[in-house]
Amino acid sequence: MFVWQSRVYWEDTDAGGIVYYANYLRFLERARSEWLRARGVSQRALAVDPGVVFSVFALELQYVRPARLDDLLAISCEPGALAGARLEFRQRVWRDGEQGELLLEASVHIACLDALSLKPRRLPVVIAEDPARSP
């Protein structure tokens, strides 16, 4: 299971003293970007050759417990069902590593699009052939 760590800073919190609900999506996206990078895939390079970009088209989130300033978060990225131009990730966020408290669970549905036309395109081979192998 791919896990990425990220710290909670002032920018992530709100006046309730906890991480603002939209900002967990930034943590999730960092983990997905690092999952790609760990497989040797740069999104800037993919946009040029083979000319594809990724786009989230659906998202389900359960907020279990709040994260707070200075927390060190562990964010997982587990690829699941894959079909043509679509890929699903299950993602979770814990405080202090994946043995710590579970804070959030998410299902993220991604489409692979042509960088120019924004029409669906098959996933690049590097991702499609075996998304679940350890990068």
Add this chain to the structure above:
Amino acid sequence: MFVWQSRVYWEDTDAGGIVYYANYLRFLERARSEWLRARGVSQRALAVDPGVVFSVFALELQYVRPARLDDLLAISCEPGALAGARLEFRQRVWRDGEQGELLLEASVHIACLDALSLKPRRLPVVIAEDPARSP
């Protein structure tokens, strides 16, 4: 149906030239805050008397079409099922008013919490007695 308008600025967009996927949650929250304000409810006042805050505990989103810089968005806020300390909102986002293109659909599940203990509390009367009436 309560609808709030908001403009897309540079801050909302990303290098893909469209609104960043997390930032739609900011637009949704603005509409929910304005729905409350239109009913005469200030969240700062509620936190003091009767001492409650609202917290999103689950969220489902469908991203239908992307919003772009300078778009004028219409964001709806439709209260649905209500039970004890919980309230559900259906929210949609359109470009150029609710006759325009549909960009996003969301179900937002909210809990009412005690401002100090963060334990569930009954919804304030002003919301609970008739969430669906026009504010």
Add this chain to the structure above:
Amino acid sequence: MFVWQSRVYWEDTDAGGIVYYANYLRFLERARSEWLRARGVSQRALAVDPGVVFSVFALELQYVRPARLDDLLAISCEPGALAGARLEFRQRVWRDGEQGELLLEASVHIACLDALSLKPRRLPVVIAEDPARSP
């Protein structure tokens, strides 16, 4: 003097209970974008014809008093010195209108760039000929 209004939402605040220091720059940019729009200038259109974009190259800020959740901010945008490809704005932020408490003062130095080469370009005529007239 051009003044734009904007509300403070949860997204703007941090765990200190006040607006996060970076987020005032979003309010300032909204007011500059609306100053342009009030002069009939769309930044998306300018990027195509005559093919220019604006870029902040220097900024001075004085944070006078903090803004809080639910505050209604008034943000001014006053064009000043203009030279070739450069334009300076003085901007201020008040709580509850420009008769209210002063919260922030800023000098924003903007360059006009070619949208493709990102090299300096003369300001578009609609701005250069009389930046200080009321839009």
Add this chain to the structure above:
Amino acid sequence: MFVWQSRVYWEDTDAGGIVYYANYLRFLERARSEWLRARGVSQRALAVDPGVVFSVFALELQYVRPARLDDLLAISCEPGALAGARLEFRQRVWRDGEQGELLLEASVHIACLDALSLKPRRLPVVIAEDPARSP
């Protein structure tokens, strides 16, 4: 010189394809928080004992070159003049380490405030006695 590294993600960029001008302030704040953490100082602990918080009251920024998606930034944090309740930091941002391209220079003026009254307070000893020593 204290230097902290941070990656540029989609969340940081705007439709111009570069990092949004307000978001550099988030990178600067991360480096200041890590400078404190490297000295054994937790901001959450400081807010309780001795009951102080830090607040930026002035800021000067020069944007030299734009950062882009996937860039790895190095952000320095160099304490300078110190007087009573005030501390100044010089901060710089480079692409690919402090031997790389300079992207931004900043002077950040910080006040130490009482966490409850928000009135000026002397800097905590751990910072005041020798802000410039390596943490």
